[in-house]
Amino acid sequence: MLDAIALTCAQTVALHPRPPFHFAGTVHKPSHFPTPDEAYEPGIHRRTMRFAGELLGLRLEDVGSVARPEVALTVFSRAPLAAAVVERVAAEVRWRFDLDADLAGFCAACDDEVLGPALARWRGMRVSAGVSLYEFLVIVVLLQNATVRRTVQMMESLFRTYGGRVAFDGAELATFWPPAVLDAAPEEELRALKVGYRARTLKRQAVPFAQGEVDEAALRALPTETLRPHLLALYGVGPASLGYLLFEVFHRYDALDYLPPWERKIYSHLFYGEELVPAERILAEAERRWGRWKMLAAHYVFEDLFWQHSAQPIPWLQALIRL
DNA sequence: CATCAGGGCCCTG
DNA sequence: CAGGGCCCTGAT
Numbered sequence: 001m002l003d004a005i006a007l008t009c010a011q012t013v014a015l016h017p018r019p020p021f022h023f024a025g026t027v028h029k030p031s032h033f034p035t036p037d038e039a040y041e042p043g044i045h046r047r048t049m050r051f052a053g054e055l056l057g058l059r060l061e062d063v064g065s066v067a068r069p070e071v072a073l074t075v076f077s078r079a080p081l082a083a084a085v086v087e088r089v090a091a092e093v094r095w096r097f098d099l100d101a102d103l104a105g106f107c108a109a110c111d112d113e114v115l116g117p118a119l120a121r122w123r124g125m126r127v128s129a130g131v132s133l134y135e136f137l138v139i140v141v142l143l144q145n146a147t148v149r150r151t152v153q154m155m156e157s158l159f160r161t162y163g164g165r166v167a168f169d170g171a172e173l174a175t176f177w178p179p180a181v182l183d184a185a186p187e188e189e190l191r192a193l194k195v196g197y198r199a200r201t202l203k204r205q206a207v208p209f210a211q212g213e214v215d216e217a218a219l220r221a222l223p224t225e226t227l228r229p230h231l232l233a234l235y236g237v238g239p240a241s242l243g244y245l246l247f248e249v250f251h252r253y254d255a256l257d258y259l260p261p262w263e264r265k266i267y268s269h270l271f272y273g274e275e276l277v278p279a280e281r282i283l284a285e286a287e288r289r290w291g292r293w294k295m296l297a298a299h300y301v302f303e304d305l306f307w308q309h310s311a312q313p314i315p316w317l318q319a320l321i322r323l
Numbered sequence: 324c325a326t327c328a329g330g331g332c333c334c335t336g
Numbered sequence: 337c338a339g340g341g342c343c344c345t346g347a348t
Contacts (some may be wrong), residue, residue, distance in 0.1 A: 144331045191348025201332080238332050262330040262333080282347065 007057045007076035007168035013090050014063075014070055015126075017099035018105070021069035023062035025125030026097055028307035033152050035139070036159055036174035038130060044234060047130045048166055048175040050089050054081065055175060057168030058130075060093070066124050071099070076168035095220070098251050100125035106253070106293045114289060115297050116273065117302035127299055129248040133216045134209040135176045136249050137234065140241040141201050149323055157193040157210040158202075179209035208234070224252050243295075253296040256286055265320055267298070 027045035027273040038047035041320065045060040057076035075081065075089050092102055100226040111119055115311030129136055138158070142151045162177035162185065182190070190199035208214050214234075219227055223247065231237055231245050246255035259267070259279040268277040271285065290297040309317050 143333095145329060145343085146331095147345075148330065151345095154344095191343080194344065196325060197332095197341085198343075200342095236332065244330095260330050265330095 004167040005055065005078065007055070007078055007166050009077045009080045010074050010168075012072055012074040013086060014126055015073050015090065015094060015099060016064075017069040017071060017097075017298070018102055019069055019095075020066045020103065020124030021064070021099070021126075022066055022122050022124035023060075023064075023069075023071065025122040025303065026128050027060055027130075029128075029303060030310045031247050031267035031303055033138075033148050033155070035155055035174060037163075039171055039173060046169060046171050046173065048173050049089075049092075049130070050132070050176055051092055052085055054085065055166060056089065057171075057173070058089075058093065059169050060097075069124070070249075074169070074170040076166075096130055097128040101126055101251070106296060110290045110293050110297045111145060112289055115300060118300040121307075122300055122304060125300060125303070127247060127251055127253070127296060129139050131176070132207070133214065133219070133245075133249055134179050136245065137205055137241075138176075138202065139235070141198050141205065141236050142195070142240070143234075143244075146196070147198075154193070154195045154198070157195070161189075161193060179206040181205040181302070183210040198236075204235040215245050220250060224250075224255070247295050247299070254284060254292045254294055256283060256298060259283055262320065263302075266302065266317070269316055270301060 008307040012054060016299055024040075024042065039043070040046075043060075045064045047058050049058055050055045055075055057073075059074040059076070061072040061074070063072045073090060075086055081089075085290075103126075107119065107123060112138075131139070139155070140323050142154045142158075146154070159174045162181050164175040165172060165177055184200050185203065187203055190202060193199075195202065217231060222230070227246070227250060228242065231242055237245065240260045243247050243255055243258050243260075246252040259282055264282065267282045268274050271277070271282065286298055288292040305314070305317065308314065
């Protein structure tokens with residue numbers, strides 16, 4: 001294990017999300033499995049980022065309120081950053097955490113008896129992914145055909161073997177590897193990390209990113225119907241992963257066309273108090289209730305449940321997480 | 324102890 | 337277009 005690289009230079013900029021904005025709900029997603037590249041404590045979120053050729057540490061601090069939001073973003077780096085780079089990082093953070101989203105229409109249109117309680121607690125919460133498209137793709141592949149525990153194990157092995165570590169702001173966190181590292185890694189080396197057949201997927205999917213063939217910024221600008229085939233063309237992406245990508249990376253609030261088994265079980269309990277309701281029924285109900293906001297609305301209910309669970313364990317949910 | 328499905332996807336027939 | 341195969345793990 002290498003020593004952590006110290007990121008000793010720091011610059012702070014003020015970000016102003018469009019109100020309403022909920023800091024905790026946006027930067028921390030208790031339904032997600034934990035990864036060593038980020039840490040959350042009330043009011044402060046830290047994560048690492050490879051961006052613009054730099055190895056960075058980010059600190060997001062909540063210095064506003066739901067109605068008058070402000071986030072103090074501090075960017076940590078090895079050497080001083082040009083002002084233009086800090087600007088680019090700030091713009092990237094605004095995208096990744098969806099800070100410019102206008103949720104007024106959503107709050108007005110979706111405040112029904114199902115979403116109401118969650119909306120009251122989390123009004124202004126964004127869908128967010130602190131990582132890049134490539135990094136999210138790795139996460140999605142580790143979710144496939146695996147339980148939470150196994151996914152966490154694989155993620156830790158990969159970070160330990162291919163990632164780095166940085167120290168900043170009193171924290172020490174892992175950094176993702178650049179895609180070229182997995183492109184170059186022997187498949188047998190990956191298999192030794194017990195990622196199984198995903199070794200092949202992890203290598204193949206890294207190639208276009210290592211070659212610079214994926215323009216993430218350009219993809220963000222595409223309409224969903226055009227974006228969809230681009231994402232499906234990435235090796236290892238099928239209907240389930242597509243849904244995660246469209247919603248979490250590309251913030252398409254209606255990306256709920258497919259319901260994976262785990263989510264199906266949870267929504268079955270949540271909406272109907274039943275063990276297992278047909279996926280089509282759940283999808284149709286979300287469409288009927290929330291229309292073009294259906295995935296964002298489902299996300300609110302889902303995360304609200306996990307926040308409750310982290311405060312006071314919910315037995316049926318605990319059983320589903322363990323599995 | 325053996326068998327099997329699991330937070331899918333690719334590839335073949 | 338249906339279904340077998342793939343890595344590992346924990347449940348049965």
